[in-house]
Amino acid sequence: MNEALTGLIRPLVRALHPYVPGEQPKIKGLVKLNTNENPYPPSPRVLAAVKEAVDGRLRLYPNSTVQPLREKLAKLHGCRPENIIIGNGSDELLALATRAFVEPAQVGVAADMGRRLQRGKAAALSRARPHWATIQYFVPSYSVYPVLTEIHGALHHAVALPADFALPLDRFGGGAGQVFADAALTFVTTPNAPTGRGYSTKDLEALCRELRGVVVLDEAYVDFADENALSLALKYPHVLVARTFSKAYSLCFQRVGYCVGHPELVAALDKIKDSYNVNGLGQVAALATLDDLPYYRANFRRVIAARERVSGELRELGFEVLPSQTNFIFTKPPRFPADAWLRELRARKVLVRWFSPPETRDHLRISIGTEAEMDALLRAARRILKETGGRKARPTTR
Numbered sequence: 001m002n003e004a005l006t007g008l009i010r011p012l013v014r015a016l017h018p019y020v021p022g023e024q025p026k027i028k029g030l031v032k033l034n035t036n037e038n039p040y041p042p043s044p045r046v047l048a049a050v051k052e053a054v055d056g057r058l059r060l061y062p063n064s065t066v067q068p069l070r071e072k073l074a075k076l077h078g079c080r081p082e083n084i085i086i087g088n089g090s091d092e093l094l095a096l097a098t099r100a101f102v103e104p105a106q107v108g109v110a111a112d113m114g115r116r117l118q119r120g121k122a123a124a125l126s127r128a129r130p131h132w133a134t135i136q137y138f139v140p141s142y143s144v145y146p147v148l149t150e151i152h153g154a155l156h157h158a159v160a161l162p163a164d165f166a167l168p169l170d171r172f173g174g175g176a177g178q179v180f181a182d183a184a185l186t187f188v189t190t191p192n193a194p195t196g197r198g199y200s201t202k203d204l205e206a207l208c209r210e211l212r213g214v215v216v217l218d219e220a221y222v223d224f225a226d227e228n229a230l231s232l233a234l235k236y237p238h239v240l241v242a243r244t245f246s247k248a249y250s251l252c253f254q255r256v257g258y259c260v261g262h263p264e265l266v267a268a269l270d271k272i273k274d275s276y277n278v279n280g281l282g283q284v285a286a287l288a289t290l291d292d293l294p295y296y297r298a299n300f301r302r303v304i305a306a307r308e309r310v311s312g313e314l315r316e317l318g319f320e321v322l323p324s325q326t327n328f329i330f331t332k333p334p335r336f337p338a339d340a341w342l343r344e345l346r347a348r349k350v351l352v353r354w355f356s357p358p359e360t361r362d363h364l365r366i367s368i369g370t371e372a373e374m375d376a377l378l379r380a381a382r383r384i385l386k387e388t389g390g391r392k393a394r395p396t397t398r
């Protein structure tokens with residue numbers, strides 16, 4: 001490390017724990033079930049539209065407001081283009097939300113004290129709760145939220161989910177482990193990841209009604225679920241729904257996501273985005289996607305059918321499998337610790353995901369692939385169980 005250079009980097013950035021994306025290894029014949037990508041390619045119409053667009057026009061800037069796509073999405077969702085902002089993947093919109101709705105902690109403390117002083121409550125100063133600097137999220141859920149909180153220099157309010165991963169609707173208060181109604185921003189992954197658990201619109205509405213800050217309902221996997229909560233973004237001005245073309249619409253590579261919500265919150269995000277945040281080919285691909293929705297709906301049905309079949313077969317092998325409303329399953333494997341299973345499966349060219357934090361370390365997250373890929377997973381699992389029959393669980397890296 002070069003001391004002089006390190007000194008040029010903000011302490012916050014030096015201390016940062018970055019998000020660790022799933023591996024993208026180039027191993028021949030690998031069954032890749034670790035990053036929730038859709039196993040089916042984009043529609044032929046989408047591929048044709050993108051190829052069609054690759055010509056001299058690449059020298060031009062793309063549409064900065066992504067107007068055609070917003071208009072098309074507005075029609076689809078029964079709202080107005082003003083209700084919609086497009087991002088470079090929905091990850092960008094999550095980051096923009098932290099910057100638009102949350103104060104960095106130092107500023108937040110000052111702002112909160114200022115408000116209390118104005119109200120003449122000097123005694124409350126020592127107990128100042130800098131809620132405008134607080135980002136709230138549930139654990140486990142999408143592990144990007146704590147990273148965004150750190151990057152922004154905001155305060156974490158992590159709420160542990162109960163053993164069944166239901167929303168803790170009986171735990172409002174703001175103390176440790178309670179839902180904090182005054183958090184500036186609350187992220188809810190729904191259906192949840194990596195657990196796969198779905199949340200009813202009724203429960204989400206009950207949560208949103210209690211929360212006074214902005215709520216982002218992150219619906220990255222909602223196309224594989226029975227319900228979606230888009231109506232809440234159009235009913236409650238403080239609620240935004242985030243969606244993405246990545247997972248359900250086989251478009252991870254192109255980086256297109258969007259948020260739906262009140263025009264005033266949407267305008268706030270729009271104000272701070274880069275001018276040309278959504279690349280041109282991504283816009284072309286997303287527009288063409290919306291012209292061929294039946295193709296994708298057929299894929300959702302195939303993924304859901306495979307999810308249900310594999311869940312049943314894994315249960316027969318002794319795996320505990322949580323009911324899933326997504327394109328992955330969260331499962332506690334038998335006999336060995338989950339990270340030992342990760343290695344055994346990898347040795348047989350099947351890559352799944354394991355998260356080391358205490359609340360997830362007993363489980364594997366397995367993305368749903370094609371029927372053939374899922375058969376390969378089941379074959380590998382059966383072989384592992386057979387070859388290790390009777391053998392004691394070996395020590396792991398814990």
Ligand SMILES: *Cc1c(COP(=O)(O)O)cnc(C)c1O
Nearest residue numbers: 089090091142189220244246257
């Ligand atoms: C994958 C994922 C995203 C990000 O999707 P992109 O649109 O590809 O940025 C957001 N939220 C959750 C919960 C995800 O799993």
